[in-house]
Amino acid sequence: MISCFNLEEELFQPFPAPPELDQHNIASLELYHDCLCVCDNTLDFDLVIWVMKEYGIKKSWSKEFVIDKHPIDLVGQWYEVFRILKVFRDGEILLLWRDDYLYSFNSKSNALQGIDTRKFLATRNGNGVFQECNPCIEVVDYVSSFISLKSFAGEKVKNTL
Numbered sequence: 001m002i003s004c005f006n007l008e009e010e011l012f013q014p015f016p017a018p019p020e021l022d023q024h025n026i027a028s029l030e031l032y033h034d035c036l037c038v039c040d041n042t043l044d045f046d047l048v049i050w051v052m053k054e055y056g057i058k059k060s061w062s063k064e065f066v067i068d069k070h071p072i073d074l075v076g077q078w079y080e081v082f083r084i085l086k087v088f089r090d091g092e093i094l095l096l097w098r099d100d101y102l103y104s105f106n107s108k109s110n111a112l113q114g115i116d117t118r119k120f121l122a123t124r125n126g127n128g129v130f131q132e133c134n135p136c137i138e139v140v141d142y143v144s145s146f147i148s149l150k151s152f153a154g155e156k157v158k159n160t161l
Contacts, residue, residue, distance in 0.1 A: 028082060047069055080097060
């Protein structure tokens with residue numbers, strides 16, 4: 001279920017989900033070119049990216065990409081979400097799976113490939129020799145805003161769900 005917070009009414013409200021999404025999907029809510037999107041990792045062989053073309057309009061959800069997971073050996077049931085980290089101008093999409101695997105998806109050629117982060121992250125052991133370490137990537141979405149969260153300090157929020 002997707003919900004949104006209405007600032008004017010100070011209420012959480014249900015928000016329309018893509019048509020094939022239900023309570024059992026393994027999905028994350030993301031942004032794709034300033035549009036709301038859902039990355040659905042429920043299927044065994046494909047990652048599906050849904051994009052809401054018109055905000056708040058249920059019928060505007062479209063299946064933008066169906067990405068084959070075979071090239072990265074993630075076929076089968078995995079219970080972790082994919083997240084979109086960055087959409088580049090050339091159509092390349094940087095994806096994060098779990099919190100430690102980066103992937104690049106070329107939307108023009110529909111090709112998915114892994115990015116070896118171990119070569120970027122190495123530590124020296126006690127003997128001064130470099131050794132690979134397992135990366136853990138933490139991502140925080142940031143959107144600048146003129147709204148101060150301090151102004152909401154004393155407000156009460158109602159949940160209508």
